[in-house]
């Protein structure tokens with residue numbers, strides 16, 4: 001609670017100070033800079049949604065600034081409407097075009113996505129240039145600020161309008177990012193596969209986030225138009241885009257404060273470049289800071305030599321350039337590039353990331369106490385096992401070219417059972433799991449859950465249908481805490497519609513989500529580590545956490561893909577206990593495991609695969625002795641056996657439990 005109060009207090013103080021500035025500052029140039037700070041603040045908060053939260057390189061944001069600016073300009077000049085409708089239209093254009101661009105572009109990843117957004121920016125500049133009859137082309141578009149309620153907005157009034165809008169955007173985004181939406185944005189950046197598998201649609205969240213960020217770009221564009229009252233297409237090209245990226249990265253990603261700091265840098269940069277003496281001082285300070293940070297990092301062994309040296313060299317070049325170059329403005333692109341490089345390498349979390357660590361150490365504010373966990377019966381109601389078939393695979397096939405990974409599999413899993421799936425390496429176990437859970441589409445055959453066909457080829461839809469899974473290679477949301485990992489997946493808790501969440505009216509369900517998630521962490525013995533980031537947990541704890549997260553789906557069927565893989569002996573024993581506790585709730589489990597001791601201890605029925613086909617099925621002790629199983633594991637028909645020569649199903653290198 002204290003932490004939140006401190007943050008809210010800091011926000012109030014900053015905005016109150018900013019609100020009083022026009023009463024104290026009469027210099028119109030300074031007021032103009034502060035107005036721009038508010039406009040770029042909104043713009044960068046929008047860009048941070050894609051760059052920071054989604055982790056995508058968005059090179060098209062500048063286009064939404066331009067499109068929003070021209071929309072507002074045209075609404076005023078051609079339609080004769082006022083500032084309110086103009087700003088709303090600018091935002092709507094950003095939302096709409098952002099959504100339309102996102103639909104195809106977000107099917108792409110990494111450089112391809114960056115190129116798609118860059119192409120959109122180029123297209124939009126060309127359109128603004130060529131649609132001369134509408135936009136005035138290269139001649140530009142002049143407009144004036146329409147009166148608001150009969151008052152022409154003077155510079156101080158316009159400044160207050162921009163600041164008020166920044167404050168509103170700030171508040172709404174803060175509420176959104178602290179909600180399930182914000183967690184989903186962060187989760188999908190860490191693991192899109194797991195996000196889908198937890199029933200949170202990755203694609204739809206990405207599209208919504210991109211559209212939202214673009215909408216804010218459009219709104220900032222509308223304000224930009226009324227600020228400058230003259231628009232030209234070449235103001236919205238990739239030059240400005242680089243500066244915007246610099247602002248987000250330098251300020252600090254995933255942070256409203258970072259956007260604020262970034263916009264301050266953007267606003268001050270032109271002044272810095274136009275004054276050679278100021279630039280020399282600034283680059284000197286930057287060099288000293290890079291040197292100090294690099295030496296400190298090397299001494300404490302927290303920084304690699306390259307990470308320490310590269311920013312020093314880059315800032316050193318700026319210092320030398322500051323003395324050699326006559327007109328620093330001519331070199332501005334090179335200067336931005338060097339600054340961006342220094343920050344990306346030397347300060348990956350940006351200024352606010354660095355500052356927040358520093359402030360956290362200085363103030364040592366404790367986290368708010370966690371609530372009491374909900375009753376487990378409310379979170380994971382125990383259900384009676386009726387023994388009827390829950391999952392049925394009918395002649396299931398999945399081929400990869402000529403490789404028949406799963407080749408005509410028919411298996412029935414009884415409700416309430418722990419059903420083992422074993423087989424030598426490459427026998428098709430993971431492929432079966434990936435087909436059932438929707439990661440792969442089957443080549444043919446059917447998957448039935450309680451007699452109805454399970455959706456195929458969509459992790460998200462299968463998760464929604466009642467199947468949860470863990471992953472052989474862990475897929476946790478590393479940057480989120482253990483508690484948040486579970487909260488992302490919680491089913492049936494988040495019911496507030498988006499507008500309510502934006503206005504901070506979803507807090508009651510957030511409290512319930514925390515209590516529910518704690519109950520699940522309690523079940524797996526991780527309640528005490530609820531606030532630790534998943535990436536900082538021990539390997540064993542991470543494996544347990546994946547189970548708690550899957551349980552948050554309240555699944556009918558839980559698929560555990562090698563839950564004991566890589567665990568030390570005590571952790572294997574704890575894992576067995578956890579699975580028993582889960583089973584006691586009446587949840588049906590499919591267990592893929594190489595540790596035969598774990599399988600024998602837990603499973604009532606075991607299906608053995610080889611070459612994508614079932615070669616044996618039955619109780620664990622029976623299948624271990626089955627001749628085909630012995631042959632599959634040992635690669636030769638069974639010899640007349642001595643009792644000690646039991647094969648250890650699980651591959652050529654069986655692992656002791």
Ligand SMILES: Nc1ncnc2c1ncn2[C@@H]1O[C@H](COP(=O)(O)OP(=O)(O)OP(=O)(O)O)[C@@H](O)[C@H]1O
Pocket residue numbers: 400403404405423424425426427428429430431432
């Ligand atoms: N995406 C893929 N593309 C091509 N071949 C694949 C793919 N996934 C699996 N295979 C092939 O399908 C076969 C079965 O692999 P699978 O990973 O399902 O076996 P497994 O029993 O889970 O093995 P392990 O115990 O080593 O995890 C193997 O021959 C594998 O090379």
